[in-house]
Amino acid sequence: MTQSPVRTTKLFINGQEVDALSGETFETINPATGNVIAHVAQAGDEDVDAAVRAAHEAHVSGVWREKSAAERSIILNRVADLMQENLAGLAALETEDNGKPINESSFIDLPMAIDAFRFYASAARMISGQAVPLPGALTYTLKEPVGVCAQIIPWNFPLMMAAWKLGPALAAGNTVVLKPAEQTPLTALRLAEIFSAAGMPDGVVNVITGDGRTGASLVKHPLVDKIAFTGSTEVGKQVMVEAAHSLKRVSLELGGKAPNVVFADADLDQAVNGALFAIYFNQGQICTAGSRLFLQDSIHDAFMEKFLSKIATLRIGDPTQNTTQIGPVASQDQFDKVTRYIEIGKKEGATLAFGGEVLRDEERKGYFIQPTVFTDVHNSMQIAQEEIFGPVLSVIRFKDEDDAARLVNDIPYGLVSAIWTQDIKKAHNFARRIQAGYVWINTYNVLPVEAPFGGYKQSGFGRELGLGALEMYTETKNVYVELGAQAPITGWYGV
Ligand code: ADP
Secondary structure, eight states: OOOOEEEEEEETTTTTEEETTTTOOOEEETTTOOEEEEEOOOHHHHHHHHHHHHHHHHHHHHHTTTTTTHHHHHHHHHHHHHHTTHOOOHHHHHHHHHOOOOHHHIIIIIHHHHHHHHHHHHGGOOOOOOOOEEEEEEEEEEEESSEEEEEEEEEHHHHHHHHHHHHHHHHHTTTEEOOOOOTTHHHHHHHHHHHHTTOOOSSSEEEEEOOOOHHHHHOOOOOOOOOOOOOOHHHHHHHHHHHHHTTTTEEEEEOOOOOEEEEESSHHHHHHHHHHHHHHGGGEEEEEOEEEEEEEEGGGHHHHHHHHHHHHOOOBTTHHHHHBBBOOOHHHHHHHHHHHHHHHHHTTTTTEEEEOOBBBOSSSSSSOOOOEESOOOOTTSSSHHHHOSEEEEEEEEOOHHHHHHHHHHSEEEEEEEEEEOSSHHHHHHHHHOOOOSSEEESOOSOOOOOBBBBBEEETTEBBTTTGGGGGEEEEEEEEEESSSSSSSSTTTOOO
């Protein structure tokens, strides 16, 4: 792996690159090598204040919200075009900062982020209200932007998460302060430059870097109108408590522990491939990870035989190589967390059927962990109940549909789920029994931008993607126009 020079990055506030007022910085590392790749500005309270004020002033001035939908659409499409032109560089930077295989950055993350901007460029032109004609009156609704949106995102899909958040917020005419995760801030800063180049007015999109303190300061700021947060359930709860003090609008996309249910009548080869992609895509660092694999008793052994022979063929290594399928996990913290859960699984009495080893030594300083599978897992074990956010699969047996429905729903999370069966009635009926915001039937991790995505239970609320996401970024105002001569209130006091 070639080592790029260590960069120094700044905050992006009101169209300008500026240092943090305190001068404080932190390091971001390449998880494949452990090398420092950038010194990043740590935004403090005053920087957060400057970014929020810039967004507030841009909102009040009307420089964005008063543009026609067609003009907003043109700029969002230009952002998509510039991302497309710079795809190779952005993908390489994402892989360097996050560790994900270059094939995933190039063929999944970037295209999906670009697609989100294109979709919301079109969606901007579809925002409309409702008219309700009444006898002697007309009422109609206006969909207005909420105002300043604080958007706090995680490190697992840095650019894609930024696009999912910025797309609908900007389409609806809001202004934004985006805070990428401290582990992966580099592509969001590059995106800020792209916004400027695309002609976005200053102050509409601000990007500030920093750790949880920066996020907390943003959530507290009185001029923030709405918070969109993607991250852990634990921090999501804190965000909601803090937001309650001033009743800021909140949408939360939080953790998951998704059930992937294989019935005996499934196409086993398809289900094996699907189960591998469900858990090992992005090194399992995805809130949709199919980390609980439910296998019907009668096919358990046949399935596992196929699964274990396939898993052994996965290519782990340098994420900059096109042939690599599994890269390192994203950080030292993540490495420690995943390895701790592997030890917990062993102690709990589950059978370690594959993996469990780290591929790290004096030579190899990256955070590489083997794809890992535990069988004989009981639903009450920690490895079955808690989000590991890494390449660790828990396999659980079930008898029949009732048994599966009970086990699948016996968890505080409810983000996504999947069912593998060739029985169409069973598939649709079981989909209704799952308490989760998304059900895949005979596939996994496919998230078209047109369809709503979000959680039940402690996986959060609000829906990203689709036209529905615009609801989270608009206020509804009803306008009542008196048209009749005898309005009910004009004569009320006999005047
Ligand atoms: P993860 O466990 O995946 O790192 P976190 O929930 O800790 O997820 O982080 C997700 C995002 O939330 C990151 O951008 C992080 O800096 C930010 N964050 C962490 N703590 C807070 C907090 N108390 N308030 C607001 N944002 C926070």
